[in-house]
Amino acid sequence: MKIVVIGGTGLIGSKVVARLGEQGHEALAASPGTGVDTVTGEGLAEALTDASVVVDVSNSPSFEDRAVLEFFRTATANLLKAEAEAGVTHHVALSVVGTERLQESGYFRAKLAQEELIRESGTPYSIVRATQFFEFVNAIAAEATDGDTVRLAPVRIQPAASDDVAAAVARAAVSAPVNAHIEVAGPEALRLDELVRDALAAQDDARTVVTDPGARYFGTVLEETTLLPGPDARLGAVTFGEWAAGQR
Secondary structure, three states: OEEEEEOOOOHHHHHHHHHHHHOOOEEEEEOHHHOOOOOOOOOHHHHHOOOOEEEEOOOOOOOOHHHHHHHHHHHHHHHHHHHHHHOOOEEEEEEEOOHHHOOOOHHHHHHHHHHHHHHHOOOOEEEEEEOOEHHHHHHHHHHOEEOOEEEEOOOEEOOEOHHHHHHHHHHHHOOOOOOOEEEEEOOOOEEHHHHHHHHHHHOOOOOEEEEOOOOEEOOEEOOOOOEOOOOOOEEOOOOHHHHHHHHO
């Protein structure tokens, strides 16, 4: 079947497109670079012609509170409208584990707004909520850096390999809509401060990671389990150590 992947040229999207193609589906990578813009609506109708499923793994170019909210509201509304007009029967979106617990952050407020639009649209859907990708660890460190110090709370996180997340998204795309969210995580829970400390050391990064229970995570105070998935999460196979070894 034809499956349109919005954000199909990015980290997760390109992997989803490749997996779907290997399974014999017509997977179309849609992004501004390929002439499809969900914010302006440019190219949407053409891209969705004869599509059965739309997968949205796109992300906002800006994380500023108002900009990110506007992006997800506008892009999602345009996409859902175009899907209804094209007769798309399944909307799959990638979101984040713990989104509803991270509402001090403008980014996560925007992700929750995106989820609510999808739920209220009337289009059958599946929302894949993933924990943070291993590839995102450096961004976590950057956001928590002050000079040569990185302040992070000693809470648990269960990050996943982008390959495992892409596999889960592709699986959702070819399955029946669940009209709910599915959680995906890595195989092991780690301490956030220790994870980033080990990751920086492996890169010979001289920054010092300081354990600070009050440190905020993208503007949000964390509890011990804020970033963890529920007991029914589908777990990937790749550990952080295995992934890191492959990056050297």
